[in-house]
Amino acid sequence: xxxxxxxxxxxxxxxxxxxxxxxxxxxxxxxxxxxxxxxxxxxxxxxxxxxxxxxxxxxxxxxxxxxxxxxxxxxxxxxxxxxxxxxxxxxxxxxxxxxxxxxxxxxxxxxxxxxxxxxxxxxxxxxxxxxxxxxxxxxxxxxxxxxxxxxxxxxxxxxxxxxxxxxxxxxxxxxxxxxxxxxxxxxxxxxxxxxxxxxxxxxxxxxxxxxxxxxxxxxxxxxxxxxxxxxxxxxxxxxxxxxxxxxxxxxxxxxxxxxxxxxxxxxxxxxxxxxxxxxxxxxxxxxxxxxxxxxxxxxxxxxxxxxxxxxxxxxxxxxxxxxxxxxxxx
Ligand SMILES: NC(=O)c1ccc[n+]([C@@H]2O[C@H](COP(=O)([O-])OP(=O)(O)OC[C@H]3O[C@@H](n4cnc5c(N)ncnc54)[C@H](OP(=O)(O)O)[C@@H]3O)[C@@H](O)[C@H]2O)c1
Numbered sequence: 001x002x003x004x005x006x007x008x009x010x011x012x013x014x015x016x017x018x019x020x021x022x023x024x025x026x027x028x029x030x031x032x033x034x035x036x037x038x039x040x041x042x043x044x045x046x047x048x049x050x051x052x053x054x055x056x057x058x059x060x061x062x063x064x065x066x067x068x069x070x071x072x073x074x075x076x077x078x079x080x081x082x083x084x085x086x087x088x089x090x091x092x093x094x095x096x097x098x099x100x101x102x103x104x105x106x107x108x109x110x111x112x113x114x115x116x117x118x119x120x121x122x123x124x125x126x127x128x129x130x131x132x133x134x135x136x137x138x139x140x141x142x143x144x145x146x147x148x149x150x151x152x153x154x155x156x157x158x159x160x161x162x163x164x165x166x167x168x169x170x171x172x173x174x175x176x177x178x179x180x181x182x183x184x185x186x187x188x189x190x191x192x193x194x195x196x197x198x199x200x201x202x203x204x205x206x207x208x209x210x211x212x213x214x215x216x217x218x219x220x221x222x223x224x225x226x227x228x229x230x231x232x233x234x235x236x237x238x239x240x241x242x243x244x245x246x247x248x249x250x251x252x253x254x255x256x257x258x259x260x261x262x263x264x265x266x267x268x269x270x271x272x273x274x275x276x277x278x279x280x281x282x283x284x285x286x287x288x289x290x291x292x293x294x295x296x297x298x299x300x301x302x303x304x305x306x307x308x309x310x311x312x313x314x315x316x317x318x319x320x321x322x323x324x325x326x327x328x329x330x
Contacts, residue, residue: 002027003306004067004097011052014248014317019052020068020310028101035079035104037092039072042327043121044312045155049247058272068096068309071126073117074330079104091120096309098329115291122155122324123298124291129283130241130273131159131217135167137276138239138269139215143168146209148228151219152193153180155324156241159287159296160217161190166295169215172208174201174224176319183322188297202227212236221245222253229257229266238268248317299323 001024008021030036051062051069062069072095076088081104084090090107094100110120122128141147147164151157152173161184164171173184173193181193192208194201205227212233218225221243232238246252261268276283290296301321303312309327316325 001025002097002099004095005306005309006067007052007062007064009064010054013250015049015052015310015314017310022307027099030078030080030101033081033103033105034101035081035084035090035107036077036099036101037072037074037090037094037107038077038330039074039092039094039098039100040328040330041073041118041121042096042306042309042329043071043073043125044309044316044321044325044327045070045126046242046244046247046316048313049317069093070096070309071121072100072329073110073112073120073125081105084109089117091125096306098306118300118324118326119291119298121326122300123159123296124284124287126273127155127324128159128287128296129276129280130271131156131163132283132286133273133276133279134217134239134241134271135160135163135215138267138271139217139237141167141169141215144170145214146170146172146211147215147217148172148174148205148209148213149217149219150174150196150224150228151242151244152184152190153188153299153322154219157217157219158184158188158299158323162188162290162296164215165189165191166290170209172205172213174205174220174228180322183299187299196224202230205231215239217241219244225253226255226257229255229260232260232264232266234264236264236266238266240268240270244317301325302328304328 004023009019011019089112147169149157149160152175161171171190176197184190184193194204216238218240219242222245
């Protein structure tokens, strides 16, 4: 039998259990060109909160009753597509469910012989590519420059800082709590990390960035963004990747220090990873090379069972995850 999680109601604020439903159905059978996949890992990502809403965004939201959107990593069970055979490991946009039939053209075959399959949902997958293209094309740090990233211990942020170090820049994280900051500096090798939940963020950031900020990789928005704006250097760059602090707010935060863009001629550019679709092979190779060289560490937060996915998503939105949030399905 297949097990799926569907959207049962549109949440107001943080989602709750009753906004989701667990549905059992027959395992589907692949049609021509399709592949039946058994998901082993489900990725939980902040963008999923946006899909629960009808607000205008870069992708249309779900309808009530739809299977929740999500990427999985799993194994081909049956194939009617020439490029896939049973046993192949793939990532797929198959949603919050154990089994799914998809056209083979939508799947991505991965080599999980040297790294865990789950890494293709994190540092070697979509979050890793987001970090790579945002850093390469928008932040573009030069050796010796200072790169600051928020949500620094997370799936995207951890890769941003490790890329900064690999490219000769100074990496400074912003994260919630001492444990996350210790991990960012001691395990990931960032030069400094500021705990935004304790002390004076502005003063602590200034101490961590004595020469100001040349690149900011924005993952959270809100007051953190306003504080960073005031410490950005002349001709600095900002990649706006995510604004998670707004995602469950009834009223979005109004930025106060927008003027800093004018005064310091800051380049601010929004980033949606699929705009780089044609260059995914470049990003994948760069990340895999970095991992093979031992310069790309990954940490995962794992919950077991599809029924844990709603709890995992709410936890992610509250910062309870520590590293890439995954659901183990097999
Ligand atoms: N544009 C794109 O194409 C793209 C692709 C992937 C991800 N993203 C964005 O990148 C960001 C990071 O995603 P991820 O998958 O790597 O998630 P993540 O960092 O692994 O997890 C989310 C983290 O956000 C932080 N957070 C939550 N609420 C916060 C708040 N109110 N204020 C400050 N920080 C808060 C928490 O870390 P702390 O405990 O440190 O606060 C939490 O652990 C998100 O904004 C996401 O939407 C964008």
